[in-house]
Amino acid sequence: MFKILILLLLVITSLLPFTAIEAVEVKDLYQASVTINSRNNTDRAIALKEALAAVMVKVGGNKSVLDNKIIKKALIDYQRYLNQYRYQFDTIHTIKPIVDNQTQTKQLFLLASFNEDKINQLFQQANLALWGSLRPQVLLWLVDEDGLVRTIMSNSTDSSLPFMVNNFSAQRGLPIMMPLMDLTDASQITLSDIWGRFEQPVRKASSRYLAEAIVVMRISNSSLLAVEPETNNDASSSNCGLLCTQTSLKEQGYTLDWSLLGWGLKGDQKRFSQQYKGSERQKLLQQGLADITELIYQYYALSTTSNNNFMIEVANIDSLATYVDVFDFLTNLSAVKSVTLLRAEGASRRFNLQLLGSSEALVASLKLNKQLKQFIDPLARINTTTLNNEADEIAVPIFYWGN
Secondary structure, eight states, X not given: OHHHHHHHHHHHHXXXXXXXXXXXXXXXXXXXXXXXXXXXXHHHHHHHHHHHHHHHHHHHSSGGGGGXXXXXXXXXXXXXXXXXXXXXXXXXXXXXXXXXOEEEEEEEEEEEEEOHHHHHHHHHHTTOOBOOSEEEOEEEEEEXXXXXXXXXXXXXXXXXXXXXXXXXXXXXXXXXXXXXXXXXXXXXXXXXXXXXXXXXXXXXXXXXXXXXXXXXXXXXXXXXXXXXXXXXOOTTXXXXXXXXXXXXXXXXXXXXXXXXXXXXXXXXXXXXXXXXXXXXXXXXXHHHHHHHHHHHHHHHOBOSSOOEEEEEEESOOOSHHHHHHHHHHHHTOTTEEEEEEEEEETTEEEEEEEESSOHHHHHHHHHHHOSEEEEOOTTSOOXXXXXXXXXXXXXXXXXXXXX
C-alpha cells in the first residue's frame, strides 16, 4: 500500500507545471533616493518632487502612472505626502559609453520617505492599479557578447552591467538576481545553453534559486547584429565577379534581446520575447529591464476597481482567539479588500475574500507569510461548492493555521 501511495504522489508531481517557490517582500517601497546639487530650498523642492515621482512608479509598477492627472497634481503638492527627508553622500559609478569601465565619485543624495496610506488612497482615487509589496523573484541570465568573447554576468563580474541591473532593481522595486556562476552552476549549464536559450537546461540550473520568473537576456555588438549585402559598383574593379559583393555589419552598435522562459504562476507557460537595437548598450539594458518589469506588473498588480471573489477554508480554528487571529491576518493581506465568514462547521471556517486583483497575488502572500499552509491530500475527495445553484462546482482550497 505504501509503495502505491508513493507511486501516486510521483505521478501527480510529474503532472504539475513548474511552480513558484517564493515571493519576495520588497522593503522601502515608499522611499526614494535622488541626486541633488545642493541643500538650498530650490534644489530641495526639485529633488523632493523627483523622489515622489520615483515612489509613484515603484508603487504603481508602470511609468504611465505619472501621466495621470491626479498623480500630476499630487507631485506639485508633494509636501502633503512627505514624512521625512535627509541628506547623505554616497559613491556613484559613472559609466563610460565607449569602453566598459566605471569611475567612482562622491555625490550628494536626498533620501525621502512618504506616507503609505495617503499614496494608496491617491491611487484608489485615480483608479490606478497598486503593485503590492509582495513581488516575484526574477532570475536573470545575462550574456554579454563583445566581439568573439561571450561572458555570463554575475555580481562578481568585472563589468558595469551587474551594477546597472542591481540599481534598476532597487529603483523599480523588482527583485532581480543573477546567478552565482559557481561550481554548481558550471556543472549544470553551459554558456551555449544560455546563449541558445535552451529551456530545459536553463530551468534545471535555475531551480536552486527558487525564482518565479526566469529571463534570458543577450546583448551583442557582433553576431546578433543584422547583416546585409554591400555591393561595390566601382567600374574600375574589372573581372572581380562575386568578390565585389561583401557583407558588412549595419552600423547600429548593439543588439539586445530577452526571453521570459519560465513563469511559475503562469498556467499556460507562455514564452515572451523582445529585441532592441541601439548605439548604447546601457540604454538597451534599461529598456529591456523596464519592459520586463511592466510585463510582470500587468500580471501581479492589484486593481483598485476589481471585485474578484475567492473562497478558502481554514480547517483548524478551535477557539474564538484563533478565529480573530485568522480573520485579522486575512484582512491585513495587501491582496485582500474585505473578508466575509460564509460557514462555520466544527473547527472549519469558510471565508469569502474580495480580492484586489488576481488570486495568484493572494497565493503569493500566503506563501511568503507561511502562517496559513495549504493542505493537499491526493487521496481525499475534492472539497467543492456550488455557486448560484448552478451545476458548475469550484474547488475550495483548505488551509491550516499555524505560527
